[in-house]
Amino acid sequence: MKNITNDVWVFIEQRNGHAADVSYELLSKGRKLADSMNGTLKAVIIGSNVKHLATQVFGYGTDEALLIDNPALKDYLTVPYARVLDKMIKEYTPRIVLFGATIIGRDLAPRVASSTKSGLTADCTDLQISDVTYLKQNYEKLLLQIRPAFGGNIIATIITPDNPTQMATVREGVMEMAPIAYPHDVKITEIPYIPDPMDELVKIIEQHMEGSKVNLKNAPIIVAGGYGLGTKENFNQVIELAKVIGADVAGSRAAVDAGFVTPDRQVGQTGVTVRPKLYIAVGISGAIQHRAGMQESNKIIAINNDPDAPIFDVAHYGIVGDAMDVIPVFIEVFKNKLK
């Protein structure tokens, strides 16, 4: 095996010079991982005119920024970005490389893992450093890559025991963004971009951003409905409750599949991950696929007629009853108390 470093790298995903929230979330987690293996945290910034990002990352615990700044890298394209990363990883052999499990992260990470022959685990919901005994061999300070698997019915812990570099993509919103009080002095290492004809094979013709009206990630209160509601008409009660208490509406995957609510409002492993002040789950059984997206909420109220529904495991308050009976009572009492 090549000489092993203790470097933790985070790919900083940016569009038009704005870094994605998930990149700061990953830096915050990466700081903890680096600390538990006495390593350094490095932010990898690829783009054009993105030097300002290289200073911003220090607010989240970065020790060093690796900057590849070139007009040819202005917009994300798979091949040039993957080539740049591939070359850097082969040269510096980081121990861990983290990407957001965004569309860009899920496009880029596997390409880079393939060319560097690294292990890659998709859509992690937790990362830890631990000594591991695997097949009677002892490994020090491996990255435990924890993710739901099999449609969210099991939680798997994946390791990459024998490769110098361990890679993972991590779900947005799962790790907490933690600005630090005393940032490291800014230290930027600029790395040149060397063009290659392969970079020209794909070109962007047009780009459309649909200003998403739905922003569940920042909603302080969410009322979510599940398949247990039975009909779209019943789901309207959930929407009514949300309106009355000033909440955003969300749904489980089953509710989205049933057409009760639009896909951009899906909370869970294959939807959005949220951590609001209050999450009210109505008629949601609480499959891990859903819980993975909401269990970090500050307070959770579960309303379900099945007292054994797993949603009650993560709830702070449980109301056993038919949603169609409970919601009107909730609305009435709320209106009386807060008029």
Added chain:
Amino acid sequence: MYNSIVLVKQVPDTSNISGKVMKDDGTVNRALLPAIFNHEDKSALELALQIKERFGGKVTVVTMGPLRASDILRESLFMGADEAYLISDRKFAGADTLATSYVLSEAIKKIGNFDFVFAGRQAIDGDTAQVGPQTAEKLNMPQITYAEEIIDIKENKVTVKHKIDGGHEILEAQLPVLITVLKDAVEPRPFSAKRVMAYKNASSLVELEKLAEGNSLLYVDKLVDEYTSRNLFIPTITTDEMTVDLERIGIKGSPTKVYKVESVVLGGGNHVNIEPTKAGIGSLIDQLMIDHIFG
């Protein structure tokens, strides 16, 4: 004329998992789940068939999996694929996405003669979305993931609409290119009754061996010849039919290992039980006001 190779996968139907299929150790007993054609791969096949209809060419379907995966190859033939290959070998077992993409890329090189490689964005048993990009890298080809629409093909260039975070992009790519397809991109066509009649007996070597049960090996050879001449033979590619580095396949070629698997613990939580009455819900709302969540 544009030729496509479509990568498809047979997956356990994870959408309806009940306690019954969970083993005591918390793993899933795959044998008890129905095996289905991964939906996004069907959408990928549909896009390839539409290219064939618009511009001419051939559609070849490839799956890597156990022997029973020939089911989805027959289904691909029912939809309109021209030929199908089963990549199957015990030595491939336990492969993670890196080892899988290595085998697929070698099989694609062996089949050759293609302008497009299509695949579903991801398979529902792992949801990783990694095999597509990793295969493209190994073929030294560009990739477009999360495709929503093939807009046009002209002068060896394809324009594709694909999803990006918060919107979409139109990309132009030089062929050959690997494209991964979203489920909502296109509705896969139903099986054509005519094609079901024509291909329902399409068989792989192992299936013909079963058919010839008890008869001599010569009889198997005869069957293979006969099925091949009727375009009903599904070739199987094993490690004997292609040159692969044995260090890079199966468990050996897989850098990621499953260290631990836990089933999701069900039952009894530590929550405050609220009565579904005005008084009960009233006290809950009071508490949330004290916590500054309401009001």
